[in-house]
């Protein structure tokens with residue numbers, strides 16, 4: 356493994372809208388994240404956290420500055436390149452993004468289908484193994500509607516990690532969970548990520564989970580605070 360950052364952002368600005376309605380929401384973002392690092396991004400509502408996360412995930416186009424994911428420049432990248440980046444990352448959002456008409460096993464298999472490189476039996480085996488790792492071996496054939504919030508989020512974690520992505524982006528993964536389920540879910544993410552050597556960037560308002568981070572960064576009014584300021588805020 357090299358120490359080259361998996362995420363390298365320099366002088367990134369971002370705007371929404373055009374003409375008179377054009378509004379800058381990110382200002383001069385500079386951030387490097389090393390392989391295997393777990394970084395939590397926190398900050399007030401509307402400060403730009405989700406915008407930055409979606410830019411890193413290739414879910415929207417970066418406009419100005421430099422944003423490199425695994426060495427690939429996403430600023431001004433083609434739609435094709437953005438699609439490739441999306442496939443290579445794992446995503447965990449609030450609990451409700453599972454397909455309700457698919458079982459837990461089928462939902463997790465979808466995390467492999469986009470890659471197109473695994474045979475059907477292989478997808479089945481890997482998805483079942485991953486669900487076992489998140490403690491759901493008894494419930495692989497359950498539909499999301501028959502699972503608790505914490506169990507659904509564990510399915511989402513299994514789906515994000517089953518393809519062993521180098522980067523996992525998580526937006527408020529504990530928002531819909533009670534204290535114990537939220538803690539279980541982040542511990543699980545932490546342990547699996549460390550085992551797989553993957554990098555996690557997690558956006559949260561949940562102060563109870565800050566301790567799983569190797570580093571905490573703080574966003575306010577579209578700007579990232581430096582590390583000492585962020586550490587003071589988190590205490």
Ligand SMILES: Nc1ncnc2c1ncn2[C@@H]1O[C@H](COP(=O)(O)OP(=O)(O)OP(=O)(O)O)[C@@H](O)[C@H]1O
Nearest residue numbers: 371372380398399400401402403404405406407574
């Ligand atoms: N698609 C969009 N079009 C126009 N403005 C947007 C869009 N998405 C977000 N914004 C604006 O950009 C700013 C940053 O929003 P963003 O969702 O990134 O903040 P956030 O820190 O993630 O907030 P929260 O913690 O509430 O999710 C806000 O002022 C928001 O209103």
